[in-house]
Every structure is written in structure tokens, then in C-alpha cells.
Amino acid sequence: MLPVYFYYTSFLLQRLEIRNMRKIKQAEIEFHGAGVQVIQGLNKSGKTTIAQSIALTLGGTKELIPGTITHGEESAEIIAYTDTGLKIRTIVKDEVKQEVSRLNDSGRYTKVSGGVRAFLDSLRSGLEAPYTMKDWTDAAVIELLKERTGTAEKITAIDSELKRLEDERTQIGREKKRLGTPIPVPEAQHGKPIDELQAEKEAAMQFLQSLARAFESAEKDIHAMSFKTEADIDAMIRRLTDAKENLHTWLSKQEKHYTDGDIQKLDAAILEWNKNETAATAYDAYCDSCKAIEKLEQEYQALTESIEAKRQERKAVLANMNLGVAGLEITEDNTLVHNGAVRGITQTNRIGNWSTAQSIQVFFSLGVRFSGEIKALIIDNAESLDETHQAIISEWAEKTGFLVILLKVGIVPEEMEEGIIYLKNGEVVTA
Structure with a gap:
């Protein structure tokens, strides 16, 4: 029988408690639910630490990152509370450990034993920060999508077979070139034995x-x-x-x-x-030369047909990845295309063809498609978004029921705006 905690469905973050994480000595953050949540502060005020704390708790690495613990402290702790009664506690010391508790009928949190890692892995997707993907190369995005759709192994197997077939065809092509075109000679039959x-x-x-x-x-x-x-x-x-x-x-x-x-x-x-x-x-x-060349040509043609069939198979796998984004496709040559527009970001070309609005639409839709049970998405450096694009994100978040956390660089004003979480020197500032 499955442990009861596997019955929890999609959830939102309600509160986050952070202790001794980098510059944040202690902070408690209340989230308002679905929609956009802005966290604002100057550089080195703790915004990125909050994002890393969320990522570490809900979807990050389980290896200890140097400098994670506040200088002078022995350990750090992150506790995330959800609207479904989950309490996810992350303890950072010599290693990273996690435990999950649930709220019982008497209002107390009861620790759930066994399967914590499997449970957390079932909740997250690794796409809780989809906006960062705008800086990824097409190849990196495609590899992640292959992994998330379960097609990575299929594509790897197809690519391996394609390489084998192409190498074999190349070898036959070289053999054909070595034989060249036989010079015709007059037909002559062997006579009776001498x-x-x-x-x-x-x-x-x-x-x-x-x-x-x-x-x-x-x-x-x-x-x-x-x-x-x-x-x-x-x-x-x-x-x-x-x-x-x-x-x-x-x-x-x-x-x-x-x-x-x-x-x-x-x-x-x-x-x-x-x-x-x-x-x-x-x-x-x-x-004999004519027969050998004819055989090589038949083998070359058969390999060409096999290669084409494999390419079509690869194309079909890519087409059936179920990306969940209208107009988004991955071409045979590993290119991201949305509504006919090639994205075109590589290691040497960092300027793509998509607009900011298009990137937001695609990557946030991917975040939703592969969000697992965690309905939280994070945007770092959100100050680069203008009001139009922020409005697009806000409307999208409310419509889809996601909590979108915008991390913005900015001062803490004298008159703080309601609904915004302000940070200063690693502390949450309240009015």
C-alpha cells in the first residue's frame, strides 16, 4: 500500500522559513497564493538566496554547494509550507538532508517515513525557473525537453544507429570510389581446355x-x-x-x-x-568488377533507405514529444521553432530571433507542461521586464493558478507597496 503522502495533489507555497542561508540569518516569507509575487531588494540583499532556497527545497541539487551556509554557522535550514498541508524541511550541513511531514487531523505535523527523495522527485520538474531558459542555447533546451518527455534514450538510440549506418555507408562509398568505373572490355569466352x-x-x-x-x-x-x-x-x-x-x-x-x-x-x-x-x-x-560495384550500389542504396527511415523515425519521435506548447517544434537538426520562427541561440550566437513576449509564452508554457505538482515558477533579474510583459506574466499566473516569483533589483522605498516583499541586508523589511 502506498504511503499516504503520495495522495497530495498540485500545491502552492504558503510560507518559507530560511535560517543561516548565505546572507539571510533568519527570514520568514508569506506568499499570497496564485499570481505574481514580487521580491525586491538591492544586489546582495538576499533575493537570489531566496530563489536558491526554493530551488534547493523543491527542485535543486542534493549536493552541498560551498558557501551555502552563513559564515560562522554550522548548518542552515529551509522549511517550506504548502497549501495542501505539506511541510518540507531541508537541512544543510556536511550534506543536504530532507524530510517531509503532513498536517494531521489534530493540527500537528507528522513526519512521513521513507521515500522522501522519491516523493520530492515526483513533485518537481527542474523547470521551476523557466525564465532562465531564455539564456540557454537551443541545444541545452532541447536536451532538457528530451529528458522531460522521456525521449532522450530513444533519440540517443536512434542517433547511435544513425551514426553506425552513416559510417557503414561512408565506408561503402569509399570502396566504390576505390573501384572506380570499370573500363569495358570485349566479351570473350573461355575455350576448351588446353x-x-x-x-x-x-x-x-x-x-x-x-x-x-x-x-x-x-x-x-x-x-x-x-x-x-x-x-x-x-x-x-x-x-x-x-x-x-x-x-x-x-x-x-x-x-x-x-x-x-x-x-x-x-x-x-x-x-x-x-x-x-x-x-x-x-x-x-x-x-566481377561490375558485379562488385552493383552489389556496393545496392548496399549503399539500402543503407540510404535505412538512414532515411531512421531520420523519419527520429523526426516522428521529436514531433510526438507532447511539448504542450502550440506552434513549438524541434526540427531534425536540433533547432527550436515557434510558429515558424527559428530561435537560433547557440554558443557563438547569443542573439535569438524570438521576441521577449514569445520567449515568455514558450518557456512559461513549458514550465506549466513539466511543472509536476509544484505550481511555482521563479524569474530572476525581473527588473528587465517592462510593465507590458509583467502584465502578461501576471495574467498568465492567475489564469493557470501558478505562483510566479519575480526577483527584482531595487531599493526599499520609504512607502512600501502592499504585496511586495522587500529585502535589505538579508532581512525581510516590513512597513
Whole structure:
């Protein structure tokens, strides 16, 4: 079962008690409810300390900031009371601790145990001072809005995938550039294997060599004979006749007879085969290059389509952030646009295109959209606002039920205006 304090709804600050915070030794401030509350004093009178106290209590850091505690004191304390019976106590010492109490039926504050940090985190948004966002860059505002709308992780995942896809496409583009455009070569087909030609040439050479050896043997026999009588001549004739018959017998057993001309024809055929094979290999290489480039182009196109799909997905996520401000959008290139006007504030360009009234409208609307349960917004350096813009803010605050605290630099007049909280040297000045 959830603790009872989780049932509290939107609330306003009623009172703020501050002790030993910077220049403020002790102060109690009563707020009048929804609308504009002006806090006025000279520089170093304690205005910013009040804003920091509210931020620390309702939406600030939980780490100790050096110089937060008044010099010479050991600790500081901030107590915020709300119109819903909450009492939020912040103790600043070696660290920042908080506790939450609620007003019970008997009129006493009862401390709520457990889950204080989770409870306070559920109340605040970090946009309790939206007017300060007028000095933020577009990138900083967009990052905060991504976080508040729960789209930061989605965008990060999409951007990571986009980078991977773009890097892969770049690599393929480099490979395409390396391959270039293949130079066309004439089509050539591989012929039958050269083994048959080489085998036939080997057979022809063996045939001619055997034939040459037969004639050489006959020639040696003749040279070895001695011719002294007519009988020697008859013997030579018989021997030559036998050699001739043996040669005819051997020739009759050969499947094919070859001549030197046949060898020349076979050599020419082998040379032609080699030329054709070189051409066919070059054509194969050309075809392989064409196929490789075609594959790369298909992969490049597929990656381009994937990148475009991811960009559209990113665009859809940005479009569906539910910012709650009419006319406000975040473009694909991380630009804030309101009703067609690009804000255009970057680290190097601090002059934007929006008017002051437009900035007030947008950032205060964002403050409302992401205000959580705390209906309090703070404007520091509010003296820079003219009466027109202050009237816009006042009307907006009353209409939306927010407490808007304007921190103004100004003297404490002799005749103090009702409804304004005046500060002087860290103390609240009363009439």
C-alpha cells in the first residue's frame, strides 16, 4: 500500500522559513497564493538566496554547494509550507538532508517515513525557473525537453544507429570510389581446355622424334658398312629394304602421322588459345568488377533507405514529444521553432530571433507542461521586464493558478507597496 503522502495533489507555497542561508540569518516569507509575487531588494540583499532556497527545497541539487551556509554557522535550514498541508524541511550541513511531514487531523505535523527523495522527485520538474531558459542555447533546451518527455534514450538510440549506418555507408562509398568505373572490355569466352592441344603437340613431337631416330639408325648402318665388292652393295640394299619395311610397319601402327607443319599449326593454335584466355580472363575481371560495384550500389542504396527511415523515425519521435506548447517544434537538426520562427541561440550566437513576449509564452508554457505538482515558477533579474510583459506574466499566473516569483533589483522605498516583499541586508523589511 502506498504511503499516504503520495495522495497530495498540485500545491502552492504558503510560507518559507530560511535560517543561516548565505546572507539571510533568519527570514520568514508569506506568499499570497496564485499570481505574481514580487521580491525586491538591492544586489546582495538576499533575493537570489531566496530563489536558491526554493530551488534547493523543491527542485535543486542534493549536493552541498560551498558557501551555502552563513559564515560562522554550522548548518542552515529551509522549511517550506504548502497549501495542501505539506511541510518540507531541508537541512544543510556536511550534506543536504530532507524530510517531509503532513498536517494531521489534530493540527500537528507528522513526519512521513521513507521515500522522501522519491516523493520530492515526483513533485518537481527542474523547470521551476523557466525564465532562465531564455539564456540557454537551443541545444541545452532541447536536451532538457528530451529528458522531460522521456525521449532522450530513444533519440540517443536512434542517433547511435544513425551514426553506425552513416559510417557503414561512408565506408561503402569509399570502396566504390576505390573501384572506380570499370573500363569495358570485349566479351570473350573461355575455350576448351588446353590439355588436348598440349597432348596432341606432345604426341606429334614424339612421332617426329621416333621417325627421326629410325632414319638416323638407317644412316648409321650405311655409314658403318664397307663397300669393297658388289656383294656389299647387295647387302646394303637388303638392309635398307628391311629398314623401309620396318618403318612402314611402324607407321601403319600409328593413329596419326605428323609433319613439322603440323607442329607449327599446333603452336599457332596454342598461342591463339593463350590470347583468347587472356581476353576471357580480362572479361571475367570486368564482369566481377561490375558485379562488385552493383552489389556496393545496392548496399549503399539500402543503407540510404535505412538512414532515411531512421531520420523519419527520429523526426516522428521529436514531433510526438507532447511539448504542450502550440506552434513549438524541434526540427531534425536540433533547432527550436515557434510558429515558424527559428530561435537560433547557440554558443557563438547569443542573439535569438524570438521576441521577449514569445520567449515568455514558450518557456512559461513549458514550465506549466513539466511543472509536476509544484505550481511555482521563479524569474530572476525581473527588473528587465517592462510593465507590458509583467502584465502578461501576471495574467498568465492567475489564469493557470501558478505562483510566479519575480526577483527584482531595487531599493526599499520609504512607502512600501502592499504585496511586495522587500529585502535589505538579508532581512525581510516590513512597513
